[in-house]
Amino acid sequence: MKQLLKRSLFEAASWSGLTPALRRMFAGRAAILMFHEIQRDHRSELMTGTSVELFEYLLKWLRQEGWEIVDLETCLERLATDPRPRRYAVLTFDDGYRDNVSTAVPILERNNAPFMVYVPTGAPTRTLQPWWLGLRELFRSRDTVTIDAMGIRFSCPDFEKKASALRKVGEWVHEDYHRAAMLVPTFSKAGLSLSALNDAYFLDEDELQSLAQHPLASIGGHTDSHPALACLDVLSARSEMIANRNYLEKLLQRPVQHLAYPYGTAGACGPREEHLAKEAGFSTAVTTRHGHVSDCKPNHFGLPRIGVGGQSDTRAAFEARMNGVQSAVQMLLGRT
Template sequence: MKQLLKNTLFYGIGSAGLFPVFRRIFAGRAAIVMFHEIQRDCRSELMTGTSAELFDYSLSWLQREGWAIVSLEECLAQLAKNDRSRRYAVLTFDDGYRDNVSVALPILERHNAPFMVYVPTAALTRTLQSWWLGLRELIRSRDDVTIDAMGLRFRCPDFRSKQFALRKVDQWVHHDFKRVAALATTFNKAGISTSALNDRYFLDARALQGLSRHPLASIGGHTTSHAALATLDAASARDELADNRNYLENLLQLSVRHLAYPYGAYGLREEHLANEVGYVSAVTTRHSQLSDHQPNQFALPRIGVCSSFDSETSFAARMSGVQSAMLKLGACLGRE
């Protein structure tokens, strides 16, 4: 309901032709846009990624509205110069999905758009505990789903009920990432192999080597196991960062300088660790644009795009600063 109200507001503001007004007042100097999967058939994947159509629209809209799509390094350099001649957009992809190449890359090439892919080691080695893929496979393939660790049974014979079940379990995991291990029993009973899903959905080492040589592509780190770093002790968190960076640099024979925190789970400790192991920037899942010419480069916000809650109108609204305006208004009302 909350998302429906937001989308209705976005549509009303867009219909009134007010996006340019909001953009002048509330939009930042730059925005880092976050994608995961770019899906040809988004509905069959329960709307967990971004449709190819919305992805293509997003790039077209950015360029039509005067945003320069640039690499992360160029964006940070232009911000440091306090360049206010135009706005900059950076495209990022988390996890290293196969469809980033098979579906997204032709669209990126058509728009001549640079991009960054953040890759965890375990996705390439097929050892990733990709619980979100296992959960999606479980729910979309069954009309009745029991999550043993939750003590809940979901009756989900249609698309909407499957989306509801997926969202509820996803929220349960995100409240405590240690719950990931508890899903293994459910997956095993259902005959679902996360290793097989990793092979189906993620790039392999050879494909990533090829992608890294593409003139538009940059590769960043995403930890070894896609762990929520804030839940680990300092030594383990440091190893997750350092080992992943070393693995990628040895594989690609390139410098890996940029990081994405898995799940956006970070704090001051993680910022210091990222700097310590040799990264020069780290992106989060915190929703915001970049306005300061000297942002904290180890806590960079992003604008996430997913077809489960985004449309062409809502993308344009959020990039135009409408959501930022709503958050600022809410904060002001909360202080009264």
């Protein structure tokens, strides 16, 4: 219901002519965009990533609307030193999916667009436990799915029911990240291998090394095992950051200065994690909290991002986020 209300408000802002005013009030000088998968067959993946069509559209839209696509370091430097009212967009990709290279890179090359890929150690080493991929595979491949930890049996014979069920279970995990481990018996019972999903979806070490050589690419850290850092004790959270950075620097033979917190919500990372990231030697750290970068001296260890993709994303919704309409809607709905 809330999603429907949001979409209605986005469309109302567009046809009412309020967008320029909202842009002046709520949009910042910079936006860090967050992607995961860039999917050629968006529907077969239950529309969990960003479609190629939307990805190509938004790059064209950014250019047309006067956003300059730059790397993260350039963005922050220009915000601090350039008084002109120019707008900057930074493109970031989380987790190190193989389609970031096979699908996104050719499009990025055509647009001469620099980009950052944040990689957890467990993805190229094949030790990651990507519960979100396991859930997607369950619902893609079955018309009936029982999630034992929830005590719920989903009947999902068509696309809409599969997508809805996947969304509900994902929301259940995001309410308490300890629940991710509770899905393991369900995956085992279904004969589903998370290791095989690592192989199918994530870059391996050779591919990551090759990507790091690309002139448009930067590689950032994303912790060792992709945990919600706030759920860990201090020593474990610090180790997750440092071990990941050390692994990537040894593999790639170059400094790794930037970090993305896994999950990145207020409940998954906060002031403690910001302090740890700085202490670990990173220069910046990005969250998944929605927002533009408007201050010339933003908090480099709690940078907001604008997410792109998912089942309900559209061109209009993307434009609304970039123009500050979503921030206005969130204020209207009483959300922080």
